[in-house]
Amino acid sequence: KHEFSDTIKAILWAGLFAILIRTFLIEPFHIPSDSMIPNLFVGDHLFVSKTSYGYSRQSFPFSLPLVKNRIFETMPKAGDVIVFKKIKGHPDNYIKRLIGLPGDKIQMKNGILHINGTALKREFIEKFYIINLPYSLRKSDSLTINTVTGQVLTVIDTKKLYLNGRQLKDSQYTIVYKNTKNFQGEAIELNKYKQTLPNGKSFEILEISDNEIADNTKEYIVPEDHFFMMGDNRDMSEDSRFLNEVGYIHTQK
Numbered sequence: 001k002h003e004f005s006d007t008i009k010a011i012l013w014a015g016l017f018a019i020l021i022r023t024f025l026i027e028p029f030h031i032p033s034d035s036m037i038p039n040l041f042v043g044d045h046l047f048v049s050k051t052s053y054g055y056s057r058q059s060f061p062f063s064l065p066l067v068k069n070r071i072f073e074t075m076p077k078a079g080d081v082i083v084f085k086k087i088k089g090h091p092d093n094y095i096k097r098l099i100g101l102p103g104d105k106i107q108m109k110n111g112i113l114h115i116n117g118t119a120l121k122r123e124f125i126e127k128f129y130i131i132n133l134p135y136s137l138r139k140s141d142s143l144t145i146n147t148v149t150g151q152v153l154t155v156i157d158t159k160k161l162y163l164n165g166r167q168l169k170d171s172q173y174t175i176v177y178k179n180t181k182n183f184q185g186e187a188i189e190l191n192k193y194k195q196t197l198p199n200g201k202s203f204e205i206l207e208i209s210d211n212e213i214a215d216n217t218k219e220y221i222v223p224e225d226h227f228f229m230m231g232d233n234r235d236m237s238e239d240s241r242f243l244n245e246v247g248y249i250h251t252q253k
Contacts, residue, residue: 026050029083029093034176035231035238036081036095038128038192038204042176048083052076070251075101079201082229084249094246096239097203100220100228102251107219108241111210111234113195121196128172128192128206129163130236135179147186163187190235208235217241225251 031044040046050059054073057065076082080098100106100115107114112122131153137143144154154162161168161175190206209215212235220240222228226248231237239246 029095031095032092034130034174034236035233036097037130037174037233037236038206039232040081040095041174053082073251076227077201078197078199079203082227084229094229094239096229096231096237098227099197099230100222100240102222102224102226104222104228105219106222106228106240108215108217111207111212111215113230115198118198120198122205123194123196125192125194125204126172128190129168129174130188130190131161131163131173131175132178132183132186132188133175134183134185135177137185138177145185148184149186151187153185153187190233203232206233206235214241220248223248227251 026047027050029046029048031040031042031046034042052074053076054070055067056070057067076098078098078101081095082098083093083095085093099113105114105116109119113120133145133153137145140155141158142156144152146152152162152164154165156162161173163173188208190208193205193207194202195205196202207215215235220228220243228240229246229249230239230241240248
């Protein structure tokens, strides 16, 4: 009985310790989508700091309303990558990059990001490919398939990838497995750029083209106590540009 009791106590203490760490220090996070490629990839696992910007109700398990407003608050900087929940009670976490602070004016014009009326510098690096393969092939060491768009993909020993006979460098592609019925595979070609924000923060972004659905937008004026978030994979990201889906992110909630 003593051994069983000690085991139960050890489990309870371990669980309490884990909850405290997850609530106040770090929380594990899994990258669910391709919106942050080429900097975060589908399936990546990382630890998110809970101390960086203070604590709100979203910091606690099940979003318990233990605090009314954010406490021990520290303002993030433009360019920070942040995990957040949508305003309208959506249970899923999002991970995007902070682009606009309260009062900033944000607009996309022909694929170019403008902040407060200034077009941001964007330097071309190289072509990049998102290789979407059927989930059934995830354990294949070597394969050759014809994609839905007529491309030929060849993988050799999981180390070398060829697209239409041309070998791609490791920095030029990522493979994402899709569990979609009758999916044949595809290779999406994008342009990789180095983006520099007004504060000097630089990072890599992807663009399919400069004429996609959110490449020409109205001017957004970030409200007080809100942020404007965007994914680094600009044409494959649901972010603050879509006001009815994500919109501005409240700094206190």
